[in-house]
Amino acid sequence: MFIDRLIDEIKRKNNPTVVGLDPRIEYVPAFLKEKAFKDYGRSLKGASEAIFEFNKIIIDSVFDLVPALKLQSACYELYGSHGIDVLKRTIRYGREKGLIIICDGKRSDISSSAEAYSAAFLGRASIDEDVREPVFDADALTVNPFLGYDGIKPFIDDCKNYGKGIFILVKTSNKSSGQLQDLLTHQGKSVYEILAEHVNGWGKSLIGKYGYSSVGAVVGATYPNQAKILRDIMKNAYILVPGYGAQGGTARDVVHAFNCEGMGAIVNASRSIICAYTSDTWKDKFDETRFGEAARAEVARMRDDINRELGASKICR
Amino acid sequence: MFIDRLIDEIKRKNNPTVVGLDPRIEYVPAFLKEKAFKDYGRSLKGASEAIFEFNKIIIDSVFDLVPALKLQSACYELYGSHGIDVLKRTIRYGREKGLIIICDGKRSDISSSAEAYSAAFLGRASIDEDVREPVFDADALTVNPFLGYDGIKPFIDDCKNYGKGIFILVKTSNKSSGQLQDLLTHQGKSVYEILAEHVNGWGKSLIGKYGYSSVGAVVGATYPNQAKILRDIMKNAYILVPGYGAQGGTARDVVHAFNCEGMGAIVNASRSIICAYTSDTWKDKFDETRFGEAARAEVARMRDDINRELGASKICR
Numbered sequence: 209m210f211i212d213r214l215i216d217e218i219k220r221k222n223n224p225t226v227v228g229l230d231p232r233i234e235y236v237p238a239f240l241k242e243k244a245f246k247d248y249g250r251s252l253k254g255a256s257e258a259i260f261e262f263n264k265i266i267i268d269s270v271f272d273l274v275p276a277l278k279l280q281s282a283c284y285e286l287y288g289s290h291g292i293d294v295l296k297r298t299i300r301y302g303r304e305k306g307l308i309i310i311c312d313g314k315r316s317d318i319s320s321s322a323e324a325y326s327a328a329f330l331g332r333a334s335i336d337e338d339v340r341e342p343v344f345d346a347d348a349l350t351v352n353p354f355l356g357y358d359g360i361k362p363f364i365d366d367c368k369n370y371g372k373g374i375f376i377l378v379k380t381s382n383k384s385s386g387q388l389q390d391l392l393t394h395q396g397k398s399v400y401e402i403l404a405e406h407v408n409g410w411g412k413s414l415i416g417k418y419g420y421s422s423v424g425a426v427v428g429a430t431y432p433n434q435a436k437i438l439r440d441i442m443k444n445a446y447i448l449v450p451g452y453g454a455q456g457g458t459a460r461d462v463v464h465a466f467n468c469e470g471m472g473a474i475v476n477a478s479r480s481i482i483c484a485y486t487s488d489t490w491k492d493k494f495d496e497t498r499f500g501e502a503a504r505a506e507v508a509r510m511r512d513d514i515n516r517e518l519g520a521s522k523i524c525r
Numbered sequence: 526m527f528i529d530r531l532i533d534e535i536k537r538k539n540n541p542t543v544v545g546l547d548p549r550i551e552y553v554p555a556f557l558k559e560k561a562f563k564d565y566g567r568s569l570k571g572a573s574e575a576i577f578e579f580n581k582i583i584i585d586s587v588f589d590l591v592p593a594l595k596l597q598s599a600c601y602e603l604y605g606s607h608g609i610d611v612l613k614r615t616i617r618y619g620r621e622k623g624l625i626i627i628c629d630g631k632r633s634d635i636s637s638s639a640e641a642y643s644a645a646f647l648g649r650a651s652i653d654e655d656v657r658e659p660v661f662d663a664d665a666l667t668v669n670p671f672l673g674y675d676g677i678k679p680f681i682d683d684c685k686n687y688g689k690g691i692f693i694l695v696k697t698s699n700k701s702s703g704q705l706q707d708l709l710t711h712q713g714k715s716v717y718e719i720l721a722e723h724v725n726g727w728g729k730s731l732i733g734k735y736g737y738s739s740v741g742a743v744v745g746a747t748y749p750n751q752a753k754i755l756r757d758i759m760k761n762a763y764i765l766v767p768g769y770g771a772q773g774g775t776a777r778d779v780v781h782a783f784n785c786e787g788m789g790a791i792v793n794a795s796r797s798i799i800c801a802y803t804s805d806t807w808k809d810k811f812d813e814t815r816f817g818e819a820a821r822a823e824v825a826r827m828r829d830d831i832n833r834e835l836g837a838s839k840i841c842r
Contacts, residue, residue, distance in 0.1 A: 282641035288660045293606035318699040324599035356704030382635040384673030
C-alpha cells in the first residue's frame with residue numbers, strides 16, 4: 209500500500225522531506241550542458257539529455273537521505289517526447305535507488321480522460337485486448353479537484369489496483385490561490401474546507417496500518433493558518449506541503465501540517481535543493497561541478513531544520 | 526490573433542463545430558491496428574502509430590468541413606513518449622490541412638510551472654540562452670482555473686506573444702462538476718459565476734475585431750441552464766462546448782452558449798464522430814474500412830443539426 213510504504217521510508221530515514229526534481233535547462237551546470245549539446249545537438253533532445261544527467265547526479269547524491277522525489281511534469285513536457293522519455297527514465301532511475309516517486313502533474317478531466325491519465329501515470333495502458341503495459345509507473349500523482357469526484361475516482365481505482373497514491377490539491381502555495389479556494393460559501397465554510405471534507409471522505413477506503421490514507425492532499429507551506437484548519441479536517445490525509453525554501457515557506461510554517469507526533473506531512477523543496485550550488489549558503493563551498501554535494505548538504509540542512517522545529521512543537525494537546 | 530482566425534474559419538465553413546480527436550486504441554479498426562502492430566510491435570510504439578494513422582484518415586475526411594480539432598492530451602500521454610510524439614505529429618498534420626488545433630490539456634500550476642506548460646503547448650522552449658524552439662505549437666490550450674490568476678497569466682502572456690488562445694474551464698460537462706463549481710458563495714453567486722466574471726475580465730486585453738477575446742471558456746453542453754447565465758456574464762468569451770453527442774448534449778442544449786446572431790460558441794464532439802462507423806446511425810452504411818467517410822457523414826449531420834437549431838433560435842431579444 210502506497211501510504212504505508214511512504215511512512216515506513218519517512219521513519220527509516222527520519223526525514224519527512226521530498227526533493228522536487230523540477231529541472232530547468234538554466235539550472236544545469238555548463239559542463240553537463242555542453243557535453244549533452246555536443247552529443248545530441250542544441251535541441252529539445254540535447255536539453256532533455258542534459259537534464260537527465262543532472263537528475264541522475266542529484267538522485268545519486270540524495271537517495272540515502274530522503275524518502276521520495278517529486279517530479280514536476282511541466283519541466284519534462286517542455287521538451288516534448290524527448291522530455292517525456294527523460295521523465296520516464298528519471299522515474300525508473302529513482303525507483304531503482306529505492307525512492308518513492310510522486311509525479312506532480314495536477315491532472316484532472318472527465319472520467320474517460322481521467323482514466324487515461326491514471327492509466328498513464330499509475331496504471332497500465334491498453335495496447336490490445338489482452339496486452340497492457342505500464343507507462344510512467346510513478347508511485348503517486350498530484351490531482352486537481354475542480355471537476356469533483358468523477359474526475360478523481362479513476363485515480364482512486366488505480367490506487368487500489370496497483371498500490372498507488374494521489375495527492376489532491378486543496379490549498380495551493382501560490383499568491384492567487386485564494387481567488388477560488390478561499391471563497392466563502394453560504395454555509396460559512398470556505399471552498400478549501402469543503403474540499404478537505406471531500407478528500408478525507410474519498411480516502412476512507414484506502415487507509416493503511418498507520419491510520420493514513422493513500423489519498424492525500426496538497427496544502428502550501430505559504431498558508432500556515434489554513435494548514436492548521438486543514439490538518440484538523442483531514443484526519444486521514446497525508447499532506448504534501450510545497451512552498452518551503454524558494455517560495456518563502458519556513459520550518460515554522462510547515463509544522464502546522466503535521467500531527468503532534470511529527471507525522472502526517474511531507475515537505476517538498478525544489479529550487480533550494482537542486483540549485484543549492486548557486487545559493488548564498490552553499491556557493492562558496494561548492495562550485496558548479498559539485499552541485500550534487502551542494503544538494504546533499506542542503507537536504508541534510510532542511511531535514512535538520514524541520515526535525516528541530518517538529519521536536520520543539522511536539523506537544524500533543 | 527487566435528480568436529479572429531477561429532471566427533473567420535467558422536464563418537467560412539459555416540460550421541461552429543470541432544472534431545475531438547480523442548482516440549483510443551479500441552476505436553482503431555482492426556485493419557489499421559494489425560498493420561501498425563506488425564510494423565512496430567504490440568507495444569506503446571505500435572499503439573501510438575496505429576492512432577496516428579487513424580488520426581490522419583479522420584483529418585483527411587473532415588478538414589474541409591470543420592474549422593478546428595480538439596486533441597485530448599490524456600489519450601496521447603497514455604502511450605508515453607511515443608504517444609507524445611504522435612500528439613505533436615497530429616498537431617502538425619492538422620495545421621498543414623488548415624485546421625485550428627485546440628489542445629485539451631486542462632493544465633494549471635503555480636506560475637513557474639504554468640510558464641513551462643505554456644511554453645510547451647503555445648510558446649517556445651528554452652534550449653540555451655539564445656536558442657528557443659516550438660514544441661507542440663498548438664493554436665490554443667484548455668486551462669484549469671483552480672489556482673487563480675497567477676496560474677493563468679503565463680498562458681495569457683503567450684497568447685499575446687504568439688497569437689494563441691486559451692479556454693478556461695468554467696462549468697465542466699461531467700456529472701459531479703457541481704460539487705465544487707456550483708457551490709453558492711455568501712454573496713449569493715455560485716463559484717462558476719464568479720469564475721465567469723474573472724474570465725471575462727482576464728480576456729479584456731485580447732479582444733479581436735469581432736468583439737471576442739482569445740481568452741475563452743469551457744461550458745458543458747450538459748448544463749444548458751448554466752450556459753444561458755454564463756453566456757450573459759462572459760460577453761467577451763468564446764465558449765467551447767463539450768458534451769454534445771456521446772455525453773448526452775443535444776443541439777437544443779448547446780444553442781444557449783451562442784449569442785442571438787449564432788456566434789460566440791464552438792461545439793465539440795469526439796466519440797460520436799470518430800467512432801461514427803460503430804453507431805446505429807451509420808454502421809449499416811459504412812463498414813470499418815470506411816470509418817473516415819462515416820466521420821465525415823456525422824460531421825455534416827452535426828453541422829446541419831446545430832445550424833438548424835441556431836436558425837430556429839436566432840431571435841435577438
